[in-house]
Amino acid sequence: MKKVLEGSQAVAHAVQLARTKVISAYPITQTHIVEELAKFCADGTLDGQFICVESEHSAMASVIGASSGGVRTFTASSSHGLALMHEMLHWASGARLPIVMAEVNRALGPGWNLWMDQTDSLAQRDTGWIQLYCEDGQEALDTTLEAFLLAEIVNLPVMVVLDAFFLSHTYEPIDLPEQEEVDRFLPPFSPKFMLDTEHPCGMHEMSQPPVYMEMRKSIQAAMETVPEVLAKVDADFASIFGRHYGPVEAIDCDDADVILVMAGTTASTCRELVRELRAKGEKVGLLKLRMFRPFPVAAIRESLAKAKKVAVVDRNNSAGAGGIFAQEIRSALCNCARRPEVYSYVAGLGGRDITTKTLEGIYRMTLEAAEPGLESRWVEIDEELARS
Amino acid sequence: MTRAEMDSFKVPLFFSRSNTSTEANRTGNWCFVRPSYRDRTAPCSEACPCGTDIPRVETLASKGLYAEAWQTILMENPLPATCGRVCFHPCEKACNRGELDEAISVNALERFISEAAQAAGAGAASGAAAAIVRGKASGKKVAVIGSGPAGLSAAYFLARLGHGCEIFESADEAGGLLRWGIPEYRLPGPILAREIKALEDLGVKIRCGEGRDLSWPFKDKGYAAVVVACGQARAMGLGVPGEELAKDGLEFLRETRRDARAAGGAAAAGGASSGGKVAVIGGGNSAIDVARTLIRLGMKPLIVYRRRREDMPAFAHEIERALAEGVELMELKAPLSLARDAKGIRLSLQEMKSGEPGPDGRRRVEAVKGATSEVVVAAVYAAIGAEAEAPWETAMKAAGALALARSRLLPGPLALAFTGDLATKDKSVSDAIASGKEAALALDVLFREGAGAVEARLAACRIGAGPSLSMELYLGGERSKRDGKVVRVDDLNTAYFPRTARMVPHIARPAVAPGSFVEAEPGFDAAEALAEAGRCMSCATCNDCDNCRTFCPEVAVKVLDDGRDINADYCKGCGVCVEECPRGAMVMGAEETKR
Numbered sequence: 001m002k003k004v005l006e007g008s009q010a011v012a013h014a015v016q017l018a019r020t021k022v023i024s025a026y027p028i029t030q031t032h033i034v035e036e037l038a039k040f041c042a043d044g045t046l047d048g049q050f051i052c053v054e055s056e057h058s059a060m061a062s063v064i065g066a067s068s069g070g071v072r073t074f075t076a077s078s079s080h081g082l083a084l085m086h087e088m089l090h091w092a093s094g095a096r097l098p099i100v101m102a103e104v105n106r107a108l109g110p111g112w113n114l115w116m117d118q119t120d121s122l123a124q125r126d127t128g129w130i131q132l133y134c135e136d137g138q139e140a141l142d143t144t145l146e147a148f149l150l151a152e153i154v155n156l157p158v159m160v161v162l163d164a165f166f167l168s169h170t171y172e173p174i175d176l177p178e179q180e181e182v183d184r185f186l187p188p189f190s191p192k193f194m195l196d197t198e199h200p201c202g203m204h205e206m207s208q209p210p211v212y213m214e215m216r217k218s219i220q221a222a223m224e225t226v227p228e229v230l231a232k233v234d235a236d237f238a239s240i241f242g243r244h245y246g247p248v249e250a251i252d253c254d255d256a257d258v259i260l261v262m263a264g265t266t267a268s269t270c271r272e273l274v275r276e277l278r279a280k281g282e283k284v285g286l287l288k289l290r291m292f293r294p295f296p297v298a299a300i301r302e303s304l305a306k307a308k309k310v311a312v313v314d315r316n317n318s319a320g321a322g323g324i325f326a327q328e329i330r331s332a333l334c335n336c337a338r339r340p341e342v343y344s345y346v347a348g349l350g351g352r353d354i355t356t357k358t359l360e361g362i363y364r365m366t367l368e369a370a371e372p373g374l375e376s377r378w379v380e381i382d383e384e385l386a387r388s
Numbered sequence: 389m390t391r392a393e394m395d396s397f398k399v400p401l402f403f404s405r406s407n408t409s410t411e412a413n414r415t416g417n418w419c420f421v422r423p424s425y426r427d428r429t430a431p432c433s434e435a436c437p438c439g440t441d442i443p444r445v446e447t448l449a450s451k452g453l454y455a456e457a458w459q460t461i462l463m464e465n466p467l468p469a470t471c472g473r474v475c476f477h478p479c480e481k482a483c484n485r486g487e488l489d490e491a492i493s494v495n496a497l498e499r500f501i502s503e504a505a506q507a508a509g510a511g512a513a514s515g516a517a518a519a520i521v522r523g524k525a526s527g528k529k530v531a532v533i534g535s536g537p538a539g540l541s542a543a544y545f546l547a548r549l550g551h552g553c554e555i556f557e558s559a560d561e562a563g564g565l566l567r568w569g570i571p572e573y574r575l576p577g578p579i580l581a582r583e584i585k586a587l588e589d590l591g592v593k594i595r596c597g598e599g600r601d602l603s604w605p606f607k608d609k610g611y612a613a614v615v616v617a618c619g620q621a622r623a624m625g626l627g628v629p630g631e632e633l634a635k636d637g638l639e640f641l642r643e644t645r646r647d648a649r650a651a652g653g654a655a656a657a658g659g660a661s662s663g664g665k666v667a668v669i670g671g672g673n674s675a676i677d678v679a680r681t682l683i684r685l686g687m688k689p690l691i692v693y694r695r696r697r698e699d700m701p702a703f704a705h706e707i708e709r710a711l712a713e714g715v716e717l718m719e720l721k722a723p724l725s726l727a728r729d730a731k732g733i734r735l736s737l738q739e740m741k742s743g744e745p746g747p748d749g750r751r752r753v754e755a756v757k758g759a760t761s762e763v764v765v766a767a768v769y770a771a772i773g774a775e776a777e778a779p780w781e782t783a784m785k786a787a788g789a790l791a792l793a794r795s796r797l798l799p800g801p802l803a804l805a806f807t808g809d810l811a812t813k814d815k816s817v818s819d820a821i822a823s824g825k826e827a828a829l830a831l832d833v834l835f836r837e838g839a840g841a842v843e844a845r846l847a848a849c850r851i852g853a854g855p856s857l858s859m860e861l862y863l864g865g866e867r868s869k870r871d872g873k874v875v876r877v878d879d880l881n882t883a884y885f886p887r888t889a890r891m892v893p894h895i896a897r898p899a900v901a902p903g904s905f906v907e908a909e910p911g912f913d914a915a916e917a918l919a920e921a922g923r924c925m926s927c928a929t930c931n932d933c934d935n936c937r938t939f940c941p942e943v944a945v946k947v948l949d950d951g952r953d954i955n956a957d958y959c960k961g962c963g964v965c966v967e968e969c970p971r972g973a974m975v976m977g978a979e980e981t982k983r
Contacts, residue, residue, distance in 0.1 A: 094403070095403065096401055096403050149389060149394075152394065153394045153397055153399065154397070154399045155399060155401050185389065186389075187389065187390070187391055187394070190391060192401060193401075193405065199407075200407075200409050201405055201406060201407045201409075202405070202406045202407075202408065202409070202410045203403070203404065203405050203406075204403065204404055204405075205404050205406060206404070207404040211404070214402055215402050215403055215404065217400075218400040218401065218402035218403070221399075221400040222399050222400055222401070225397055225398075225399050228397070229397050229399075232389070232393070232397075233389070236389050
């Protein structure tokens, strides 16, 4: 059934369709998701418990507790809220709990800002969470459904990432799946371990040097199974719903000289540009990054290896090191025998628009550049103001 | 995806997990202070003259356990349905909730609980009987003179303590002031009759039309003691020229009730013709009762009082009702004289002014020189107070009497106990009941242990620091485990009590119609009663809310059949339970843990 929904509402509907049992969240700006779910719990259309908390740290702690108790859980946050969860994010993955979270990419202050920026989620890249970035409302709904299945197979938490406003607050026609279809895709949660008063046990206690490292390796190994598991999840999803995503999506990459790489809603803008440029005979491609953790090195190599130049568009910045996606792309490619030059661009921070013109500018700069240079290049920026 | 397909992925899952119970980790040995359950005393129960366990009553009522709530009241008070209507409820003034928003409507709840328990029928009645059953017969026989609230109360408690009891009542029906002094619209006759009947069912014999004084040979007839509960039946005169023209207010109330009984409805009483203006002299509850009765007989009453409205001894809500019903109030006017006039009675009045506060806290009044006035009325009613017949007073003042808080006990071969209005400072129904109870307990101690033990044994039954005594404490019941310290609002965790307004019965008060003595105050319906009882914070009294158990980080709170217990093996003494107890029913430090 098609419905016109906000990206946030699309996620909430997915959580409802997944028959989630416990939701805990703190209502930070950008989380219409939470409002919507609170409503579902209140009006009984979702048979779940909504736990009100005083902070995001507690929200994550609550779902950790609930997930340990063997039920399907969900939370949502953004920006400062996510930052406040940081400690508990480590706990969720270390405890191998299949928690799903929607995270709305929003800039961190100061300067206080409510708009799109990827630095918040990317700053959590080492917490052991799977990260999936969404391009539009349909993908946000579909990815949330996939996230539960993926998380429950590999016993790792999944962060479904949405652009602030461009996705969270934009209404689009969205195909809302039938409950019966979702039930077929996603079986009831059957935990591999749980707290059970009938079989008491202690979990996550002191782990000394002889075992700690093996536990970390276990998480790493679980992460390494994700590409294979996601492939199966995607295939199953496609067989029921007819939509397929994958860890990356390569558009016109096979014969491209220059490939633009990006994640999130900008990919939609770039699809438009690629169509226009291809019509003019330009050999340009787009690689949309959907999965960031685990980083899909093999898929990236396969898509990019034949190009001459790669331009990575980062809506984030690791101060002192530049765009984060670019760093990861470089390291993914650096041991390939034949590899393209990697150009790094920082654009669209704190909600600044990235238009087809912006992207075309990046494409032209890349095309004309003699060499990538050491630093990320900041585009459409008032240099004078930035230097003052 | 099927479960088998999901499981086909070999995903490493190695994390620390132990099937060894954390019970091995005895966090209790970190402990150097320990929480314990310590029910203390709620200010309402301390303020209640009857010492009613109000938090327990409201907790039971909030669960809809009205029969149990009623029995809890009956433990301390034989007349809940009566008190639920006429008590001046000092409990509500003391209620901690009053500091947060509005006090609990304890009085209206008492009325509702009494009616709901009756409605619950036989189960409730037999349950009540079990709870208040008579003790083993002592072989002692006690006479009670007067069947007002003090006499009924003394007989009730004496009977429960195993003593044979007979009430001698000079009137033809029992109840004393409750039957003859309180108008029907405040206390419907059948309600009182029901409660007196329950007392008779307990084995108390009430001999109406058999007035006795102390010259009667009680001792020779085998009585070990006499409880004097004769009340104050003699009206005080106005002490001004023409005072004989004034009717006695109490006598008027008596006659009205008698007429109502005879006619099966209300009829004009006291000879006053309908429609005229009448004066009521006085500022106490009787003056209000007289005025409100007159209005129901079609008269236009004017209350004349020598001080200001705020100095009136009548309960504020009674004054408010009277004025709302159309009673007029003339403040700072004292009667100078009464004289018969062609149009009725000419009442001369002296204007008064308010002076310095006297020893009782009320302002003294003095005459304003030369300022007098007159009103002409159809009749004048004097309701300025009553006193006991002189012989009772004389007997009470005999040497050797123990002056207890609300009664006097004169030990001897025929012990005498003076109770009710004769002996109490505050003349109220509840104080009279408290007085009767005190006398009953004192006589029981006297019979069993002698006069020397009376004061100490009664002191041990006090609720908090006040004079109110508890039968449950006297009998060594559950309540005697409580600490006498009174918990104030600062001792509570008020974050757990969202501010809510006090419930008001949604039923409108019936309009005052001439000739109708229908009950003036509407009661709660079931939903209102549940909501209001739920507002009670159950101060100082564990109501098994389990906050302690929810918050205990060591799962060290055990649920027992009769409360909660701290598992000392695991309690690390963090004190979270005490902090999160909403009602101040836990303390830190003591070794004893169980409630």
